[in-house]
Amino acid sequence: MPLDIPYLEMDIAHLCNLQCQGCMHYSNYTLPGIIPFERGGSWLREWAERVRPSEFTLLGGEPLLNPEVGRYVDQAARLWPEAKRLLVSNGLRLAQNAALLDILSATDTILRITIHRDDAAYLDKLEPHVRLALEARDAGRIRLELIRSDSYWYKTYRGEGEAMRPFTDGDSHASWSSCFNKLCKTLRDGALWKCPPLAFLPLAAEKLNLTAVRDWDPYLAYRPLPLDAEDDALLRFFVEEDVPACAMCPAKLEGTQFRPEVTGGGILPRTQAEASLDLRHWLATIGDRTQRG
């Protein structure tokens, strides 16, 4: 009998077409890689025999850069039909993947588009894709959420690129208590990882020549939960709070957030702003009326 768990997610592409500073999946560093369905699909099948998430998310990187994204959406629906299932995308490839809307519709998978900035050039690029999604939603084809991401954006490390270093606050429990990734158990390489910052750290370290930086040793030594873990280890994995590796993250978020003045974020309300597709108006007025994604 699979263990009921609150949440599970899986990146199906490490590559991204945006470079958001502080990306918790390190995809702003152009990590290479698309997870072929032949590999990733079998990880899902195997883990479906062990866990049954209430909510399951496919994301990345940019998942729409994976040409097999539709197969993943379909597979998740077959394995966990009762779960709330989401595909989280920055939306910028939706028009090129319009057929995906039919698969989202057939599988009742929510499309969540994340909005990362509010500059005009970016919003102009995004708008036709959001328009397409809104039309599909208004026609009753899909369920859609638009989320402003930068309201809860903070960095889990200090510095940038090859100068990236872990925090040194030395209080793993305080770091975990402040953490926005607490629930984000992640399936990568056939194993379950505590969170994206730990799961994708080895890829970032490889890319950014961090493997020889001793500060990262304790965190690169983190080991995920393998598929053949005992039942009690599986249960412990989902109920445990901090682990020693949490010490790499900030103990307090003050000073680590990019846009602390943005208090809202969340789901686009059905307002006149939405009707006019005026994203700039929405971004200017969203305030704290909506919830975090």
Ligand code: SF4
């Ligand atoms: S769009 Fe998402 S995955 Fe891509 S860099 Fe930004 S936060 Fe990371």
Ligand code: SF4
């Ligand atoms: S290592 Fe711990 S504190 Fe850091 S993001 Fe992961 S769960 Fe959160």
